[in-house]
Amino acid sequence: MFQIFPTQASALASQVDLLYSFLVIVSVVMTLLIFAAVAFFAVRYRRRSESERPLLIDGSVRLEVAWSVIPFLVMLVMFGWGTYLFFKIYAPPGDALDIYVVGKQWMWKLQYPEGQREINELHVPVGQMVRLTMASEDVIHSFFVPAFRIKRDVVPGHYNTVSFQATKPGRYHLFCAEYCGTQHSGMIGWVTVMPVREYKDWLTLGGSDSMAQQGEKLFHQYGCSSCHLLDSPGRCPNLRNLFGHKVQLDDGRTIIADEAYIRESIINPNAKITYAFKRDVMPTFEGQISEEAILQLIVYIKSLAPTPAPAVSPEGRTQ
Amino acid sequence: MNIAVKADSPAVNYLNAEYGWKSWLFTTDHKRIALLYLVSITLFFFIGGFFAMLMRIELLTPRGDLVQADTYNKLFTMHGIVMIFFFLIPSIPAVLGNFFVPIMIGAKDLAFPRINLLSWYIYILGGIFTLSAILAGGVDTGWTFYTPFSSTYSNTYVMATALGVFITGFSSILTGLNFIVTIHKMRAPGMTWNRLPLFIWSNYATSLIQVLGTPVLAITILLLAAERLAHIGIFDPAIGGDPILFQHMFWFYSHPAVYIMILPGMGVMSELVACFSRKRVFGYSAVAMASLAIAVIGFLVWGHHMFVTGQSMYASMYFSFLSFLVAVPSAIKVFNWTATMYRGSISFQTPMLYAFGFIGLFTIGGLTGLFLATMAVDIHVTDTYFVVAHFHYVMVGGMVMAYLGGIHFWWPKMVGRMYPEGWAKLSALIVFVGFNLTFFPQFILGYLGMPRRYHAYAEEFQVLNVMSTAGASVLAVGYLLPMIYLIWSLKYGERAPANPWGAVGLEWMTSSPPPTFNFEATPEVTWEAYQYHEVNAPEVEVDG
């Protein structure tokens, strides 16, 4: 049997399909109208004699206005509806399960805060909002799950996030949608949506350290702890209760400490200096630490700020 | 109507005025240069088509079993680069525009004939660079050259290819510049702006984009090449650069470039529909202004290629809105062509069949463009076969149909011979059927979620892919046929009269083929465009 729609397995999939169906209907109607007019004119006004000279019809301002304005109004509906749904799909999800994704030629690496790690397999519980924070180790990739109707590029140097709520247990395709080199078409995997109880069981299978614990180890291993002493004022800012809170910078700006800020502070420590601290104290870790490790450090720093952290800015991407 | 120039076929015309290869390679006659372009872009069309055919055969089976992944990646990259930069962009402007823009405005030549020849040589030079890159081993970045893959990770001949594209860009700039000056300064007495044929209007709008857009591509490619050379650069995230900036700069040219590809086709359409309906184009000034509106708004919509990159959502909103807005003038054109047929006198010669094909396919191509402008749907379908199908409907279903229609329409004028009507009708039909069979299934594939640029794909997509490949082989026949019978007609075709279609317009008032300076004397225009209703409109004239 012919399939027209992929499986609907997320909360917003049916809404995207509804909008898509609206577009299809408008298009079919328009196409048929034009085809019918062309076909009718072609038959009705076919040339009957070589000497035939039709009358001059110069045009009609009224018609021009009509067929500019009416299609435009229909398009405004598409625009409004599409934009509304777009903001809904990419809206920060509020309270959500965090899963961390690193795209790398040519595989997807996934890490769960509980410590599970997978390659090309993503397990999520049904019915819960999941937020993916995605980084790229090399080129641009794109995280695409057709059954969820979501896609988001994974851009080196940035964190992009995408969130979804799976509604139907099953296994669904995960594709890389942005061309990324030789094995682009092999950078595929599966998303497994499981009932919550099974998911909980699955999480305990690994038995390794949680991401925060792994991050804590790195925190010591990279020598961060020698300076960012957690509870006494050092040469560097205290990281407890940092994540999700406001930071006053030495140039007078105030920013919120989010994932992108912490990543930037590791890669390029002088980019944003906290008020009353000095420049050039911390060395750069550019090229010395993998994207996965940075994510572990971020989760550790997150864990030091137990109050709920705000999501990444509504733009979905921060510098 | 006042027929300015007597249309006896003189013994000497631009084709037989001089002989020998030097008379072609050093010619400054716009008509001969048009033929040089015709031969070269046809070569590139079949090279690009060959790559497409290999891809379609590879995609018959889900597993990548015909060619290696790297080879497949090179195939789609080179298919895109060859077809876009070496066929579609020069196709109508450099061949039909070069030949007919001066004639249709009553000029002896383009304003800068030597620059015109230079632009062909630049095109060939760019082509040689690109072809040698292909022969040396090819390039695998996709025609979009996205960083950092193209700047840092690809191990193929990116530099040579980029240089080829860079060089060819100047050919496009010079053609556009020549057209702008020619249309402004070389019009015959009495040929006012609102008497210009719509083909001229659309080429004028195209030229504006070529002149203002192409240099941005040039600098973008230069920055990319420098980045590859220095292993560091402004698109490199390692030093704080933003790979997304490359996309902005690339699409700032490459979206308007889509209009470089379609606007001249729309111009051809206006000529065809008017001639074969024997009617003045309905809403002449609306169609003319729509061309300019497309050129202007077309510069402001590039960000709709980047809805999923993480671009600011408000920027996306703006780009989405303007993308809908740019659809309005395109819709106006389709409605006006349809209305032109109302109470006309419609005949069904081959060029008109292509015009019907264009209206149908461009309508579908344009409407599916709205799906992509609708952001929520774009999230799902971008970078899938839906996009592939959409732009092939516009560029192949639109532009190539218009190009073939125009080639058939003006073939008698260009070479002085008629093409065989029966074969031509048959191949127009084959092209139409083959095209739809190739690309319609790809819309469905795209919505089902098959990503583009995939060498191997999931099993469930196979049926639609087999349909598409079957269509592609039909399409290949449809494209090979015209090449064969048009070449055949050069020697065996019936001699063409000056005006085989009973068309109006200056190009039909000179002989077929025209003399070197187009007209025996500069015509003076006293009539509006498309005076098909005039009782004493030029009758079909048969010479000899």
Next chain:
Amino acid sequence: MTADTGLRIVQHDPNLQHHFEEPKQQHEAATLGMWAFLATEVMFFGGMFAAYSLYRASYPDAFASTSQHMDVIMGGVNTAVLICSSLTMVLAVRAARLGQRGMIVMFILLTMLLGAVFLGIKGIEYHHKWVEHLIPGFNFEYEPPQYAREAQILFFLYFMMTGMHAVHMLIGEAMLAVLAVMAWRGRFTARWNTPVDMIGLYWHFVDIVWIFLFPLLYLIGKHHL
């Protein structure tokens, strides 16, 4: 038109190309063509200016810090040299309109000389950048170190922008050389001197690009003179 127009015997101007009706049309076509070409040039440099604006907004401090590595004196002298060359170019155009053959040659040669001075100074500056390890991708070392990362973006743009500008200067020099020879042979008259006019437009455009480049690249931060 009337049938006899084509038969009218026209005095043939040797500089009038066959496809133009009259010299005025030919001159207007050339002028419009040149302006259209300059529009493409604006877009060409515009791409780099856009990139510059983006990164300067993103990394204002790093960009400002590069000023102390720029030789503002050499840049300033070069600015003055180019402005003078624009003056001599205008004088060459004026001489051409007046049909003063010797003066055209002299002013074109002066313009070329000033252009060469500019390129020479630019070359010395490039050499200094090499010695001071300021070429990104080849030998980049930067003080102060906290800006070493993003300063590379500015230096990359510096070399691309001034490099492209220098390429345009070189092309201008070559065209001026051709003009000088043509002028020496007496090709330009008060009636026909379009090439001098057109190359003049081009030369001024290249100057104006530098007028933007100089402050944007040399004067954005504090200088230690």
